[in-house]
Amino acid sequence: MNPLCKPWEHATSRRQFLGASAGAMAFGALGGLVSPQAAEAMRKKEKQVLFVWLDGGMSQLESWDPKPNTEFGGPFRTIKTTVPGTHFSELMPQCAKQAHRLCVVRNIATKDNAHSSGVARIQRGDPKNRGVPYPFFGSSIAKLMGPTSSKLPAYVWVKPGSGGFKAEDAGFLGPKYGSLAFGDGKPPEDLLRHASLTAEEDDERNELREVFNRRYAAQRRPAYTEASSYVFDSARELMKRADIFDTTKLPAKELDRYGRTELGQHMLIARNMLEAGVRFVKVGSYGWDTHGDNFNASASLVPKFDRAFASIIEDLAASGLLEHTLVIAMSEFGRTPRINGHVGRDHWPEAWSIAMAGCGLKAGAVVGATNDKGTDVKDKGHDIGAVFHTWFNALGIDPKKTEYNNNGQPLPLAHDEMEAIKEALV
Amino acid sequence: MRKSIWNRLPLAFLCLCVTLAARPMAQTAEPLHRRVDKLIAAKAAGKPFAAPATDAEFLRRAYLDFSGVIPTAEQARAFLADKSPDKRARLIEQLFASPKYAERMAEAFNIQLMERNGANDEWRNYLTESFRANKPWDQLAREIISPDFKDEKLRGAGWFITRRLDKVGQQDTDYPGLTRDIGRLFVGMDLQCCQCHKHLTVKDYKQVDFNGLFFPIQNLKMQAAGGDYKTAWVQEGLVTNKYQFVSVLSSVKGATGPRVPLGVEVEIPTATTKEELWAVPPDPKTRKAGVPKFSPLKELAVRLASADNAPFARNIANRAWWQLMGRGLVEPLDLQHSENPASHPELFDLLAKELTEHKFDLQWLLRELALTQTYARSTVLPTSADQVPEPLFLAAKERPLSAEQLARSFLLAVGEQERVVNGKGWAEGDKPKMLKDFEKAFLAAFANDAKEPELTVNPTLKAALFLRNNDQILWAFQPRPGNLIARIAALKEPAQIADDLFHTILSRPPTTEETATLEKYLAKHAADREKALGHFAWAMLSSMEFFTNH
Numbered sequence: 021m022n023p024l025c026k027p028w029e030h031a032t033s034r035r036q037f038l039g040a041s042a043g044a045m046a047f048g049a050l051g052g053l054v055s056p057q058a059a060e061a062m063r064k065k066e067k068q069v070l071f072v073w074l075d076g077g078m079s080q081l082e083s084w085d086p087k088p089n090t091e092f093g094g095p096f097r098t099i100k101t102t103v104p105g106t107h108f109s110e111l112m113p114q115c116a117k118q119a120h121r122l123c124v125v126r127n128i129a130t131k132d133n134a135h136s137s138g139v140a141r142i143q144r145g146d147p148k149n150r151g152v153p154y155p156f157f158g159s160s161i162a163k164l165m166g167p168t169s170s171k172l173p174a175y176v177w178v179k180p181g182s183g184g185f186k187a188e189d190a191g192f193l194g195p196k197y198g199s200l201a202f203g204d205g206k207p208p209e210d211l212l213r214h215a216s217l218t219a220e221e222d223d224e225r226n227e228l229r230e231v232f233n234r235r236y237a238a239q240r241r242p243a244y245t246e247a248s249s250y251v252f253d254s255a256r257e258l259m260k261r262a263d264i265f266d267t268t269k270l271p272a273k274e275l276d277r278y279g280r281t282e283l284g285q286h287m288l289i290a291r292n293m294l295e296a297g298v299r300f301v302k303v304g305s306y307g308w309d310t311h312g313d314n315f316n317a318s319a320s321l322v323p324k325f326d327r328a329f330a331s332i333i334e335d336l337a338a339s340g341l342l343e344h345t346l347v348i349a350m351s352e353f354g355r356t357p358r359i360n361g362h363v364g365r366d367h368w369p370e371a372w373s374i375a376m377a378g379c380g381l382k383a384g385a386v387v388g389a390t391n392d393k394g395t396d397v398k399d400k401g402h403d404i405g406a407v408f409h410t411w412f413n414a415l416g417i418d419p420k421k422t423e424y425n426n427n428g429q430p431l432p433l434a435h436d437e438m439e440a441i442k443e444a445l446v
Numbered sequence: 447m448r449k450s451i452w453n454r455l456p457l458a459f460l461c462l463c464v465t466l467a468a469r470p471m472a473q474t475a476e477p478l479h480r481r482v483d484k485l486i487a488a489k490a491a492g493k494p495f496a497a498p499a500t501d502a503e504f505l506r507r508a509y510l511d512f513s514g515v516i517p518t519a520e521q522a523r524a525f526l527a528d529k530s531p532d533k534r535a536r537l538i539e540q541l542f543a544s545p546k547y548a549e550r551m552a553e554a555f556n557i558q559l560m561e562r563n564g565a566n567d568e569w570r571n572y573l574t575e576s577f578r579a580n581k582p583w584d585q586l587a588r589e590i591i592s593p594d595f596k597d598e599k600l601r602g603a604g605w606f607i608t609r610r611l612d613k614v615g616q617q618d619t620d621y622p623g624l625t626r627d628i629g630r631l632f633v634g635m636d637l638q639c640c641q642c643h644k645h646l647t648v649k650d651y652k653q654v655d656f657n658g659l660f661f662p663i664q665n666l667k668m669q670a671a672g673g674d675y676k677t678a679w680v681q682e683g684l685v686t687n688k689y690q691f692v693s694v695l696s697s698v699k700g701a702t703g704p705r706v707p708l709g710v711e712v713e714i715p716t717a718t719t720k721e722e723l724w725a726v727p728p729d730p731k732t733r734k735a736g737v738p739k740f741s742p743l744k745e746l747a748v749r750l751a752s753a754d755n756a757p758f759a760r761n762i763a764n765r766a767w768w769q770l771m772g773r774g775l776v777e778p779l780d781l782q783h784s785e786n787p788a789s790h791p792e793l794f795d796l797l798a799k800e801l802t803e804h805k806f807d808l809q810w811l812l813r814e815l816a817l818t819q820t821y822a823r824s825t826v827l828p829t830s831a832d833q834v835p836e837p838l839f840l841a842a843k844e845r846p847l848s849a850e851q852l853a854r855s856f857l858l859a860v861g862e863q864e865r866v867v868n869g870k871g872w873a874e875g876d877k878p879k880m881l882k883d884f885e886k887a888f889l890a891a892f893a894n895d896a897k898e899p900e901l902t903v904n905p906t907l908k909a910a911l912f913l914r915n916n917d918q919i920l921w922a923f924q925p926r927p928g929n930l931i932a933r934i935a936a937l938k939e940p941a942q943i944a945d946d947l948f949h950t951i952l953s954r955p956p957t958t959e960e961t962a963t964l965e966k967y968l969a970k971h972a973a974d975r976e977k978a979l980g981h982f983a984w985a986m987l988s989s990m991e992f993f994t995n996h
Contacts, residue, residue, distance in 0.1 A: 151639070151641075151642065185908050187895045194898065195894070195898060200907070208908075209911075209916075210908075210914070210915040210916050211911055214915045214916075217920075224981065225981040228967065228981065228982060228985035229984075229985040229986075229989050231963065232985060235960075236990045236991045240826060240844065241825075241827065241831050241844065243831075244844050247904060247905050248905045248990050251905040251906055251907050251909065254907050255911050258907070259911075427636075429646070
């Protein structure tokens with residue numbers, strides 16, 4: 021028997037748990053035992069994650085940890101933020117206004133300086149080699165927390181390029197913990213109701229199907245029949261909310277605020293998904309590998325991120341979701357302080373920054389520091405394993421007490437010799 | 447020398463054989479299927495069994511298992527009308543005699559052995575021809591583990607190895623992966639953990655068990671297609687010394703020759719001269735690698751796929767049982783060891799022994815299993831589910847249809863087989879839909895991911911969305927000359943329509959209640975009858991009863 025539990029088992033167990041503790045919330049949402057408002061209020065308390073991945077390596081010097089007027093500081097100035105004494109690069113005016121909600125760690129020190137291995141290594145939390153591929157953070161959370169009571173898929177990835185069901189992030193957890201990817205922000209194939217069907221027809225034929233299923237399921241093993249029903253229910257929930265995934269329907273005013281850029285648009289979709297109850301939303305952005313012409317590239321890239329990221333922080337805070345949502349923005353490494361012959365910056369895992377916000381984290385905090393020239397961390401830095409510990413702790417999962425069970429092989433959630441970054445946690 | 451249960455078993459078998467041989471013929475002549483049922487009943491210890499499957503359930507199950515597709519409405523009607531008492535046994539005989547049997551077995555073993563890791567015609571043909579000839583399983587296994595690339599008829603077997611040793615992206619050639627798969631699929635042991643140390647939870651599995659198997663595997667070199675052979679192939683290197691390994695946990699060193707897991711080690715010949723070492727010596731001028739006289743892989747295959755290697759027979763007996771009953775006697779299928787006993791140890795021993803004595807005749811074993819009452823029970827539980835533990839086989843287990851079974855059954859039921867499979871009946875201006883596109887779409891929606899053992903197929907969101915909204919699915923529910931919807935739309939009475947729909951899609955007559963459901967639905971949608979019939983048929987085809995082998 022596969023000892024790993026199935027997604028619908030999470031659903032069932034959570035349902036039972038809520039049923040016992042909170043007046044049959046999940047059934048209530050369907051059967052009308054509690055009001056939709058109450059159900060919505062309850063759902064807002066479920067923990068969620070927004071993970072913004074800036075692929076290629078954002079320069080910490082042109083963003084979270086500027087070093088103006090130093091040997092490697094580059095041409096940009098710094099600006100004040102809403103946290104007295106904390107400065108960001110002038111390329112981030114909007115984030116500067118959200119600094120009191122952020123928690124920036126400036127002494128990240130990791131090991132891998134190649135994209136090919138670094139991207140996966142960082143997103144897997146770089147645990148010690150256990151002979152099996154570790155899951156990315158999104159798959160971890162899909163496994164550990166499952167979908168929220170919204171029944172929407174646990175792990176959604178909004179990205180440029182191709183979409184579909186992506187299994188590769190799941191590692192040893194198995195493909196069912198992979199992501200549902202919205203390529204170019206568009207829903208995967210077959211998600212939207214077929215053009216030949218009206219909503220009414222679709223509902224009606226599904227009711228018929230359920231009649232047949234109920235007849236079939238009587239006196240058969242419930243585990244099997246429930247699993248089949250569960251995926252059809254999820255499909256229905258997802259299709260019902262298809263409007264929020266439709267980029268053509270995004271309001272112009274909000275698009276202007278998030279920026280009429282790919283990243284802005286995707287971040288806005290991500291906000292809608294979080295509001296709809298997706299447990300883990302990953303937003304991917306490419307093109308951050310600025311080996312050449314770093315400063316012009318940063319002047320173009322960073323403000324796009326700045327608007328989109330600051331807007332989503334602002335909106336999550338306004339809706340109250342930020343309190344229960346862990347927000348992370350990061351890359352596989354930072355960029356070299358030394359400026360190369362192509363006026364670029366190369367890969368620099370030795371000293372870089374990660375920005376976070378929300379659930380379980382100190383707001384308005386700056387953790388750790390780099391030296392004056394930004395070439396190294398002051399004192400001891402934090403490796404990615406410690407960052408994973410921090411995230412799990414922020415979500416209320418104790419990585420020292422919880423472990424994966426890979427076909428009988430117990431595996432730690434995160435690097436077992438590392439600790440959470442205490443200064444970042446509430 | 448470690449003494450495990452495996453080493454002792456052959457002796458136990460021998461004793462049993464001697465005892466049986468000394469008894470009168472009547473005792474030993476009892477067919478295997480009866481003995482299977484007796485052992486299942488003994489273990490059930492009075493717990494209630496599910497009722498026998500109805501004729502319709504049995505027919506559909508047998509068709510899916512041995513023909514890979516549901517029966518047609520005509521076949522269903524004929525079987526249900528047949529009053530002769532031996533009709534089930536005759537059906538089994540008829541299905542085994544059909545050319546579809548070999549194709550279905552090739553498909554089932556392709557899924558099991560390749561685990562959705564791509565497709566290859568030569569491999570598929572090799573499997574089909576092997577099952578058509580009812581090739582003994584030990585021979586088949588030897589041909590797969592130690593492929594003969596010189597023989598065109600056998601070359602297809604080599605894809606099992608070459609596909610796994612293919613370089614994918616930046617990954618190294620996956621020798622450990624191939625080693626693991628041979629262990630899992632041919633002797634029912636997942637030895638992966640033992641590459642670097644003894645198994646931490648399975649006492650029987652030692653580091654030498656992985657490395658003895660790994661040794662001849664890592665000695666293989668992939669050779670590209672188009673050189674000596676049309677296909678990619680593997681060449682063995684020269685082996686003169688044992689393989690060394692170190693435990694990463696204890697730092698204890700070990701060495702082994704090619705070795706059957708938990709079994710015998712092959713002695714490496716002490717050859718020294720060029721003549722002794724090489725069948726074809728390497729040619730320094732052409733830089734062509736030589737062919738060593740000693741083939742570790744062949745020596746290993748001969749000993750592994752052998753009546754003398756008990757785990758080999760136990761593995762295939764367990765997998766044959768799993769294939770028809772939906773659950774192995776030992777679970778998981780690839781974790782056989784002395785501390786993981788079978789649910790029915792005596793039955794398990796019996797199957798392995800009988801299969802060995804029948805010279806690994808798989809068709810014989812499958813036929814015997816198909817004749818058991820255990821196979822022919824209903825999936826409707828006799829009491830509440832918690833009173834019917836799965837490992838007791840009190841009721842038949844539901845098994846989802848494979849993507850291939852689904853695609854074929856779907857096209858047959860909607861009456862589009864002629865057009866899509868045979869390419870006949872397309873109207874002018876139609877863009878013909880091809881079988882391969884349907885198969886591809888069904889595989890993408892229903893098959894497990896590559897390298898995921900497809901032992902259980904879990905319902906997925908992807909599949910649900912596919913059934914609900916996919917173009918190719920919904921296309922099939924539009925009326926077109928000769929198809930299901932056109933045919934039933936021409937019928938007047940709801941009872942006639944229900945009779946056709948239920949026999950065609952679910953291989954059984956409708957109940958009164960079901961006919962009434964249809965009648966009500968049609969009355970409501972009298973204005974758009976054809977479309978309503980399409981929706982009704984869709985609801986039946988996307989229901990559990992259709993996509994489950996029950």
